[in-house]
Amino acid sequence: MTTTEAIPPPPGPAADGGRRPVPRRRSRPGPAEQPVLKRFPRPARIAGYALVIGLALLYLLPFVLQVANSFKTEPDASANPLALWPATPTTAAYERLFGLSESAESVPFLRWLSNSFFVTVLVTAGRVLFDSMAGYALARLRFRGRALLTACVIGVMAVPGIVLLIPKFLVLNTFGMFDTYSGMVLPLMVDAAGIFIMKQFFETLPREVEEAAQIDGAGVLRIFWSVVLPMARPALITLTILSFQGSWNEFTHFLVSTQSEQYETLTTGLARFVSGGLGGGNQFPLKLAAAALSTIPVAVLFFCFQRYFIRGANAGSVKD
Missing domain, CATH: 1.10.3720.10 (MetI-like)
Known part of the structure; x- marks a missing residue:
């Protein structure tokens, strides 16, 4: 009398015939799906970023000069109006604006x-x-x-x-x-x-x-x-x-x-x-x-x- 050993079924669900699902590969986004900046080569992107940063700094320059000159003395502001840092920083202008200075004419x-x-x-x-x-x-x-x-x-x-x-x-x-x-x-x-x-x-x-x-x-x-x-x-x-x-x-x-x-x-x-x-x-x-x-x-x-x-x-x- 011969005995037959039961052969185990292959792993995986029986409904799909014992075949394992094949994992899908992520497809790379096409040119239309990629961000606009990703479509350009790296040197062009670097040049673009540098241009944007340069324009932003150029736009902010008048405001920086305004704040810097407000902390200068009057001779320093007249001699060096484009200097980004005052030679002798002072808050005399703000003190005069808020009426804290008694030596100069008050400003309303x-x-x-x-x-x-x-x-x-x-x-x-x-x-x-x-x-x-x-x-x-x-x-x-x-x-x-x-x-x-x-x-x-x-x-x-x-x-x-x-x-x-x-x-x-x-x-x-x-x-x-x-x-x-x-x-x-x-x-x-x-x-x-x-x-x-x-x-x-x-x-x-x-x-x-x-x-x-x-x-x-x-x-x-x-x-x-x-x-x-x-x-x-x-x-x-x-x-x-x-x-x-x-x-x-x-x-x-x-x-x-x-x-x-x-x-x-x-x-x-x-x-x-x-x-x-x-x-x-x-x-x-x-x-x-x-x-x-x-x-x-x-x-x-x-x-x-x-x-x-x-x-x-x-x-x-x-x-x-």
Whole structure:
């Protein structure tokens, strides 16, 4: 009697006939799938990076010179304005700006700064509120003359601001708002560019959300405030940054709406300072220190909300 030994089946699942799955090889990405920089040879990429870095350093050079000269003495800044490091570093310019120096004539920098902050905050809040409301009305509400009003908003954007200086002065003087805070703030609280940005963004939002809110009994203001505005956060942040920067750097409007020194902002005060209204000499360190301090708020605001700014700026170019 012979016995046969059972032959074990080959390893692997029985369903596939005992064959092991062949691992797939990762295919290399084609030329169209590779990053743009990977398509160029290494020397070309190195040259490209060097060119970009060189342009970035060239762009940053004026700001570096501005900060460096603000820490120089006046003779050093006049003799070596392009030196990146002061021969004898000093904070005399900043001490004079903040009223800490008693030996030199005081500069009303803190008054300029407070006026700029006060006007900028009010103008920014007004633009965010009124521009978003007007943009939503042009994007969603159906009323007679909407197309004509939209065309007027776009037409206002094409008018240079310099041609409105005399009409602004005449209107402010007629209404008794010349040389007042109301004359500085009210004409800037609505901006055609901000209305256009918000209109374009609201048109990209899905209507189904608003229709569902209407079925639940919400009115237009409730839908706008509780439904639409939370979804428009990137556009609102973009509008906030643009409004803050525009009102902070505004010069021509304040030039025709004010006359007294108590209403001077950073732009008008620095203009009078540069023209020699606060003493003789070039005063390079003092002027550049004031200019450097005036750029800090806008730079901090932009870098803190940079990703929202880019997202909101690109939102109007994509539609569902």
